[in-house]
Amino acid sequence: MIRYGASISLDGFAAGPGQGRENPLGVGGMQLHGWMRELAVWREKAGVGEGGAENASAKVLEAAGANLGAYVMGRNMFGGGPGPWGDDPWNGWWGENPPFHLPVFVVTHHPRPPLECDGGTTFTFVTEGPEVAVALAREASGDGDVMIGGGATVARQCLEAGLVDELTFDLVPVLLGAGVRLFDGTRLPIELEQTSVVEAPGVTHLTYRVMRRS
């Protein structure tokens, strides 16, 4: 199964305005992930320390990670910034031990050799577009699911191509007022069925099954 998951603001933004290396989620965008950073399960996975919250969100996050085999993400989500990688490319936001622990396929216009990190995360850079990245991820994932982690542009391309089976939104009661919308007014060839709603502190987790419209 191919899944797409995103934290979004109540006014529909998956990131704030002015994204870049200094501000990967744009102005105000960090608020979208506050619910996650507080969780014990996330802190452990990200290696940022003991403790943290146990709540309904933790169960959602654990269930989401249970059957994952690979990730697809856009270049901004890997490491942001415009232009090619350059002679001394940096290794993204995620540090030496990224929290994915699985193969990650990064959609980019700029070729680059694969990057192996500690903890089982490997970044493979795909220049042939999101459909190829999803196909490679599906192959790498074995029986597991593929998670399209973002950003919104890659996700929208996958939705337009009818590649996504399930959507999960972590709806955060924040109004960003500007930024990157997943649903930017494009007509998508899909219909949705609401399959799960989980209320948690400061966030609502919404899951939808995607049906391709005939």
Next chain:
Amino acid sequence: MIRYGASISLDGFAAGPGQGRENPLGVGGMQLHGWMRELAVWREKAGVGEGGAENASAKVLEAAGANLGAYVMGRNMFGGGPGPWGDDPWNGWWGENPPFHLPVFVVTHHPRPPLECDGGTTFTFVTEGPEVAVALAREASGDGDVMIGGGATVARQCLEAGLVDELTFDLVPVLLGAGVRLFDGTRLPIELEQTSVVEAPGVTHLTYRVMRRS
């Protein structure tokens, strides 16, 4: 308390494109209210017949209506269409016995005498803007709440003016792709706290307390 409630699509539209007298909710907009039209409590209130569904949405709708004293709505929600009322103004979409059964204050640029309907609904036309309409509704409501029913333009003006205490969204798993957004990218001087989430067939009811940002 001043409340605003709206059915919105998952891509953030409170109405589809091309609203007018022939199509009050715009193309596809009727889908946003399907969950409501099926309910027994709505069918009874709207006088459209016996029967209908009893589910979690019915409880939400009954609770929302329990302490209401007056409504505020925009001119499109009353009766749509551009231009002044004319010599023979029609009486809106709502028929001889509108489902409000309370005083309704309609924000419009075009003066018109009040309209009394069967069943206790009176429409009062207010040309001085949403703030005056809300003030009049508050006076008329006694101890009851004021519900801002829409459309999105009037609701946004009330949010910008800091008049709204509670937001309720009935989030429908439909993608309209175009239409009228409540949150059109305007920065609003408010913060929100998620206070209630109710999962129901084909809709999620989300309630937020509005705090004015200092």
